[in-house]
Amino acid sequence: PPAHSHSDWIGPPDKHSNLRPVIFYVPPEESALERRLREARQEAQASNQRFWARHNRAFRQEKEEFIYSRLKAKGLEMRDESGQKATLNAEEMADFYKDFLSKNLKKHLQYNRDWYKHNFRITFLMGQVALVRALRWLRRRKKNVEQ
């Protein structure tokens, strides 16, 4: 993001986690509350990134292994004569999807709890910051009017 910008910038989705990274703007006179908000957002971002990057990587790897083992069981190679990658159809993949989902269910439940906590905390802090800013703006206006 350009150096003179006063807002946060959000980027394209990450290759592994599919989440969009945010670069947070740190204002020179950042209050303690605003700092807590920014840190909460950064922490949530990092935690989400970690989870999804690892999860998606595991998915892809396990999917490859599954395809390989199934093809081997069928006596086929990974690539046929024309050099095209051999795949399994949707019905065969369904076994893998079912298996993967049940294996990761507990991990997801834990992640859900964490995500909801982060989300509520960030939104609440955002609300507080917005309120403080609004009051500050009102006070400034009152002062201008009095002057």
Added chain:
Amino acid sequence: GLFIWRLRNTGVRQIPYRFVNLYHIANDRLISFQYFNFLKRMYVTQYNKDLSQRAKPKSDSAVSPFHELQQLDQEKKVVHKISPVSPVHQSWSETLVRNEWREMKSAAETEDSVIPVGAGSKEDRQWKEMKLRLDDLPGVLARLSKIKLTALVVSTASAGFAMAPVPFELTRFLLASFGTGLASCAANSINQFFEVPFDSNMNRTKNRPLVRGQISPLLAVCFAASCGVPGIALLTLGVNPLTGALGAFNIFLYTCCYTPLKRMSIANTWVGAVVGAIPPIMGWTAATGSLDAGALLLGGILYSWQFPHFNALSWGLREDYSRGGYCMMSVTHPGLCRRVALRHCLALIGLSAVAPVLDITTWTFPVISLPINLYISYLGFQFYRDADRSSSRKLFFCSLWHLPMLLLVMFTCKKSVLEKEDKGDLPGRSRERAMEIRLP
């Protein structure tokens, strides 16, 4: 403006542009899994649940074989890239992000507004300023509240209102519809608020406003509150408390039960079906003020309809659901998924037959609706037997036109309020007479 934008976005014009992108991508060293996802999205967007987005099966089938090949090539390249990665993967992705950022920096400086038409992939790859622009706001809010789905919900509520055996009151009808619409907007916004990281990972939902950072979560919640509270108040005070209570209950059911349940158990589908069944009940209670058998029948019809609709849709999304951690029947209990879809198609026939018994419609309704109900049941049976993508897609697309047609036929066969129809009347004449009486 919004609708035109949507149409253009999914128009056939897009496809040649994206083929050009494909060649670019194949030659690019940094082949991102994201581009692969993006291609899949174009195919998967046809699965949009919204009624008004009539997908084009023809262009779909033309594109998909090509997709499959490209997807495989890219997938292989991505996999080979990933395996030699060290345990310090987090810092790697950060450097990657920083590299991408440096590349995009120049582009970002010139391009910081949303391009409404085309260039979807270019838009995706750029860094955007997280500042809310007032002229973007209507579009963003429309997508946040899933305005097309809301429109569908309001139309089912209006159908419920219209079917109620009371004289038609326009103001009441408008209040009920508007209140229901507001409640639906609120519920959809909260749903998106809860689901940001999951939506980012699924092709169908990757471009939602909160995922793209076009609106802050705080604003999303405030918008939801500013829709939900007036909506429910409007229903409670302007229509009747029963409708208001149903509306509030539906918002609660959707946001606090269905949304978390999606990741916990397959029971979410049944809860979701109830969520879909409540709007017509709300319409009916708005008109009559009481919850009678007719309301429940209408609710029942919509409840049953949800299953072939959703189960067929979810059949093609199994990979995304599995990776995203969603507990859906299509992934965990595929046999049950198809059985339930078929069962409810047949139930629709039964429910249509009950309608004249409850004096909601004339006996002509089950007769006229039989062909379409039989057709959807036939597709349901094919889906049950074949369990493949083509049968699931056929069933899904059928469900999109089946429901409006069924409701329309039901309305035209409605038993008039003032005059009791003779059983021997011809269908055309009875409909005509019913229409005459209904006009204010």
